[in-house]
Amino acid sequence: MISRRTNYLLIAAVLALVVFPLVFVNGKFGGSDDQGSDAVASSRPGFKPWIEPIWEPPSPEIESLLFAVQAAIGAGVIGYVLGRIHGSAKEREAQKQKAPPRDVAH
Amino acid sequence: MHIMEGFLPAEHCVVWTAVSAPFVVQGGMRLRKIMREHPQMRLTLAASGAFTFVLSALKMPSVTGSCSHPTGTGLGAVLFGPPVMSVIGAIVLLFQALLLAHGGITTLGANIFSMAIVGPWVSYGLYKLFRSFGLSMALGVFVGAAAGDLATYITTSVELAAAYPDAASGYLGAFLKFMGVFAITQIPLAVAEGLLTVIVMNALSQKTDVLNELGLIQSRPS
Numbered sequence: 001m002i003s004r005r006t007n008y009l010l011i012a013a014v015l016a017l018v019v020f021p022l023v024f025v026n027g028k029f030g031g032s033d034d035q036g037s038d039a040v041a042s043s044r045p046g047f048k049p050w051i052e053p054i055w056e057p058p059s060p061e062i063e064s065l066l067f068a069v070q071a072a073i074g075a076g077v078i079g080y081v082l083g084r085i086h087g088s089a090k091e092r093e094a095q096k097q098k099a100p101p102r103d104v105a106h
Numbered sequence: 107m108h109i110m111e112g113f114l115p116a117e118h119c120v121v122w123t124a125v126s127a128p129f130v131v132q133g134g135m136r137l138r139k140i141m142r143e144h145p146q147m148r149l150t151l152a153a154s155g156a157f158t159f160v161l162s163a164l165k166m167p168s169v170t171g172s173c174s175h176p177t178g179t180g181l182g183a184v185l186f187g188p189p190v191m192s193v194i195g196a197i198v199l200l201f202q203a204l205l206l207a208h209g210g211i212t213t214l215g216a217n218i219f220s221m222a223i224v225g226p227w228v229s230y231g232l233y234k235l236f237r238s239f240g241l242s243m244a245l246g247v248f249v250g251a252a253a254g255d256l257a258t259y260i261t262t263s264v265e266l267a268a269a270y271p272d273a274a275s276g277y278l279g280a281f282l283k284f285m286g287v288f289a290i291t292q293i294p295l296a297v298a299e300g301l302l303t304v305i306v307m308n309a310l311s312q313k314t315d316v317l318n319e320l321g322l323i324q325s326r327p328s
Binding site for chain 1: 111150166167173202206212284287294308
């Protein structure tokens with residue numbers, strides 16, 4: 001679809017998009033999801049969620065651990081799939097070279 | 107885009123769950139059909155689901171000084187169609203609601219609607235539109251994925267505004283307020299998601315005829 005060089009440029013662009021705010025923006029970097037909840041609560045004095053989560057990670061460390069686990073599972077699967085795809089493509093090529101398709105004589 | 111547990115009134119929860127449920131059921135049937143008829147697609151399917159798993163876990167800094175996360179649903183929506191992503195997105199959201207207290211069971215329907223239904227459909231629709239104009243696949247994937255990401259957060263703003271109209275400025279005022287929280291923060295992250303989706307799509311389609319088998323490109327003469 002696109003060349004390898006373009007791919008590297010795209011990866012660099014993603015990194016730049018993420019690093020730029022960290023370097024040049026002075027913010028607290030809180031989560032927008034929680035800010036959405038805060039916006040609801042501040043517009044309704046005395047607002048309380050009518051139901052609590054069944055289970056909550058006991059600390060921010062545990063929460064970030066679970067987020068990391070989620071990302072790691074996903075990244076692991078993607079890595080496995082890419083490895084399989086490229087591995088089997090290589091194998092196919094190697095087999096082709098070993099045994100060139102026989103001429104169809106008739 | 108996650109609306110937290112208990113942050114939507116009960117009747118809104120019921121409505122969004124009722125709206126989302128048929129999409130997830132249809133997606134489940136579509137998923138089974140793909141697995142049965144194209145077993146060789148299972149790897150690519152797994153990668154599409156995993157992409158959503160990764161991206162929705164990454165809270166990235168944005169120019170507003172806040173953090174937000176992409177959704178990762180554009181890739182699978184382009185490859186397998188939006189219904190499949192309704193199921194995969196629902197699984198991710200359930201995982202986060204149960205294990206991370208991020209989102210919730212009562213708000214699951216609303217969160218599925220924004221991330222697993224509207225987002226994928228916008229991605230898919232724009233991708234198809236761009237392709238029908240003869241524009242490149244990479245451009246279609248980029249715009250589709252970025253717009254789907256943004257559409258998810260706009261939908262969340264609509265859902266919150268519908269539940270909590272502003273006392274003075276009404277539904278529109280509330281919508282703009284929630285957009286103020288989500289939209290600008292999300293723009294650079296949506297661009298990042300678009301670029302990442304192109305990169306992964308590219309990696310998945312190299313050296314294989316996955317795209318060909320999915321009918322995404324004309325079969326190449328070889």
